[in-house]
Amino acid sequence: GAGVSQSPSNKVTEKGKDVELRCDPISGHTALYWYRQSLGQGLEFLIYFQGNSAPDKSGLPSDRFSAERTGGSVSTLTIQRTQQEDSAVYLCASSLSMLQYFGPGTRLLVL
Amino acid sequence: KQEVTQIPAALSVPEGENLVLNCSFTDSAIYNLQWFRQDPGKGLTSLLLIQSSQREQTSGRLNASLDKSSGRSTLYIAASQPGDSATYLCAVKSPQGGSEKLVFGKGTKLTVNP
Numbered sequence: 001g002a003g004v005s006q007s008p009s010n011k012v013t014e015k016g017k018d019v020e021l022r023c024d025p026i027s028g029h030t031a032l033y034w035y036r037q038s039l040g041q042g043l044e045f046l047i048y049f050q051g052n053s054a055p056d057k058s059g060l061p062s063d064r065f066s067a068e069r070t071g072g073s074v075s076t077l078t079i080q081r082t083q084q085e086d087s088a089v090y091l092c093a094s095s096l097s098m099l100q101y102f103g104p105g106t107r108l109l110v111l
Numbered sequence: 112k113q114e115v116t117q118i119p120a121a122l123s124v125p126e127g128e129n130l131v132l133n134c135s136f137t138d139s140a141i142y143n144l145q146w147f148r149q150d151p152g153k154g155l156t157s158l159l160l161i162q163s164s165q166r167e168q169t170s171g172r173l174n175a176s177l178d179k180s181s182g183r184s185t186l187y188i189a190a191s192q193p194g195d196s197a198t199y200l201c202a203v204k205s206p207q208g209g210s211e212k213l214v215f216g217k218g219t220k221l222t223v224n225p
Contacts, residue, residue, distance in 0.1 A: 004154070031211060042115070042217040043200070056212065091154060098143060098162075100213060102154040 002026070004103035006092050012109045013082055021077045021106045025094030032075050033100060034059075034067060038088040046090075049075060082110045113138045113205045117216035124191055125224050132186040132219045134201030139179050146175050146186050147200040149218070155200065159186070191223045 005024045013019050025032050034046040045059040049069045060066070064082075069075040079086055087110045093100040114137045124130055134144070143162050147155040159168045159175040161184070167176040174187040188195060198220045202213040 033212060035213075035215075040217075043202075043213075043215040045212040045214070048212055050211075059212070093155075095211070098160060099145075099157055101157075102147075104152075104154040 004092055004094050004101055006090075006103040006106050008106060009104065010107045010109075012111065014111055015084060016081055018078065018080045019082055019108065021079075021090050021108070023075045023077070023092030023094075023103060025073060025075070025092070026096075026101055027073075029094035029096050029101075030072065031095040031100075032069055033093045033095070034075070034077050035091045035093065036088045037091060037105070043091065046077070079108075082108075084110050086110050113141075113203060113214045115201055115203055115214050115216035117199075117201055117219050119219055120217065121220040121222075123222040123224065126191060126193060128191050128223075129187070129189050130191055130221070132188070132199050132201075132221070134184040134186070134216055136182045136184075136203050136214075138205060139182050140205060141179065142204040142206065144175075144177055144184050144201065144203045145213070146173075146184075147202065149198045149200055158199075188221075191221075193223045193225045195223050196221055 007022045032049040035043045037043045047067050048056040051072050064080045067077045089105040091105045093102045116135045118133045145160045146158045161168045161177040172189040177184045198218040200218045202215045
């Protein structure tokens with residue numbers, strides 16, 4: 001079956017612009033996660049959804065970051081007024097039980 | 112706060128060698144520990160998952176051990192092959208803040224030379 005997909009695969013934007021990153025989880029997976037992987041850093045947790053609600057947003061680095069999930073499926077991560085330090089690979093994962101299945105990521109470059 | 116450390120950061124070995132990757136974590140109250148493989152430009156592939164009640168898991172040439180009390184895990188790769196070249200990530204799931212999030216180490220970049 002289809003795995004987790006993310007779009008776009010690559011995004012180049014100018015400082016100050018807003019960007020939207022999309023995640024399509026595996027069908028039927030109730031849990032969805034966003035992580036960020038910056039150069040030289042490990043994967044950092046951003047936000048966790050169970051269904052459409054987000055019980056843990058503790059990893060969002062600032063109020064410029066927001067995420068939503070609709071219909072218990074697709075999720076979008078929005079970064080407003082992007083900064084150069086937002087450049088990273090943004091990874092999405094979905095889960096039904098123990099294992100988290102990861103998408104290929106969106107590589108974001110802020111110039 | 113849970114922290115995960117992986118040593119070494121990079122490792123280069125000749126083909127056929129057996130090798131060990133190390134992972135340590137600061138809080139022993141974990142649900143499970145996972146080892147992932149990450150290839151350049153691709154997402155993460157789960158290799159092995161060890162529940163907190165387990166001591167080890169095996170899959171093919173891979174064997175992962177867990178010593179929860181000392182906060183350590185090792186990933187043993189037997190008879191390494193060039194196709195094993197990738198970054199290996201260790202992650203723990205802890206009961207922190209009611210979340211199901213994984214806490215990752217920074218990874219070990221493995222190069223297996225033919």
